[in-house]
Amino acid sequence: MEIKIAPHAGFCFGVRRAVDVAEKALESGHKVYCMGSLIHNQQVIEKLEQKGLVTIKDPAEIPAGSVFLVRSHGIDPKIVDNIIMRGGEILDATCPFVRRAQLVAEKFHKDGFDVIICGDPQHAEVIGINAWTNNAAKIIHDANEVKNLKFKDKVGVLSQTTQKKELLDSVAKELVKKTKNIFVENTICLDSSTKQAEVSELAKVVELMIVIGGKNSSNTGKLVQLSEAQKTRTLHIETAQELEPEWFDGVRKVGIAAGASTAQFLIDEAVDRIKSLCYDTA
Numbered sequence: 001m002e003i004k005i006a007p008h009a010g011f012c013f014g015v016r017r018a019v020d021v022a023e024k025a026l027e028s029g030h031k032v033y034c035m036g037s038l039i040h041n042q043q044v045i046e047k048l049e050q051k052g053l054v055t056i057k058d059p060a061e062i063p064a065g066s067v068f069l070v071r072s073h074g075i076d077p078k079i080v081d082n083i084i085m086r087g088g089e090i091l092d093a094t095c096p097f098v099r100r101a102q103l104v105a106e107k108f109h110k111d112g113f114d115v116i117i118c119g120d121p122q123h124a125e126v127i128g129i130n131a132w133t134n135n136a137a138k139i140i141h142d143a144n145e146v147k148n149l150k151f152k153d154k155v156g157v158l159s160q161t162t163q164k165k166e167l168l169d170s171v172a173k174e175l176v177k178k179t180k181n182i183f184v185e186n187t188i189c190l191d192s193s194t195k196q197a198e199v200s201e202l203a204k205v206v207e208l209m210i211v212i213g214g215k216n217s218s219n220t221g222k223l224v225q226l227s228e229a230q231k232t233r234t235l236h237i238e239t240a241q242e243l244e245p246e247w248f249d250g251v252r253k254v255g256i257a258a259g260a261s262t263a264q265f266l267i268d269e270a271v272d273r274i275k276s277l278c279y280d281t282a
């Protein structure tokens, strides 16, 4: 059986950077606080938590004067200001692609545009981007939502960095029918669009796709959807232990893709287990 791995499977630049910043800070032996999971990968988080990373839900949980790590998703700047006022030290690992989306949203807002963010309203990155518009943006997850909304004459559209381009395009297409001036900024990150293109191509030439990544990872979920869109049998796993021997019965070509928060060791373990399962059942 042939195993084909998507060339850009695994850690993206932004996640690699956030993990590096965390690891370096933890070398000091001090605790490092992070609001929400540093990355959407439980296996990596557990390793960092053993070294002193503390994941919190509410900024009030951070003791005064602590080290606070802004994860790659970015955060509401008011939270950062509040931590600084309480004597905290900020390590900013906001991904540059997310930072660009924040700046685009902020500029649209300051210039008097209705700001539209194409993305998941519950996702931390989107909540953070919206904070740069004073929470004035409309967050759209489906182009049909445009039909029921009213807009100003000037509309600025951007995207959550890990969204599919199809959402941005379909929202812009609907908006053209509702308002006169539309400015679209494609803020989808390069890594996401590369991974998405690769999974779509790979799914066309294999019989089974294994997508590795956190079940709560937005970008991994998009890879699963895109693979399924090619009508290829697609299975989403977090770790190699989930792989079952019968999944590979009669399969001659298997594709592997992995989300931006998936560490290389998880990909290696999955490949090794597929090889051992197929060897043992051959």
Ligand code: SF4
Binding pocket: 012, 013, 014, 015, 072, 073, 095, 096, 097, 098, 161, 162, 189, 190, 191, 192, 219, 260
């Ligand atoms: S997926 Fe893209 S935007 Fe998100 S952290 Fe990685 S490089 Fe940055």
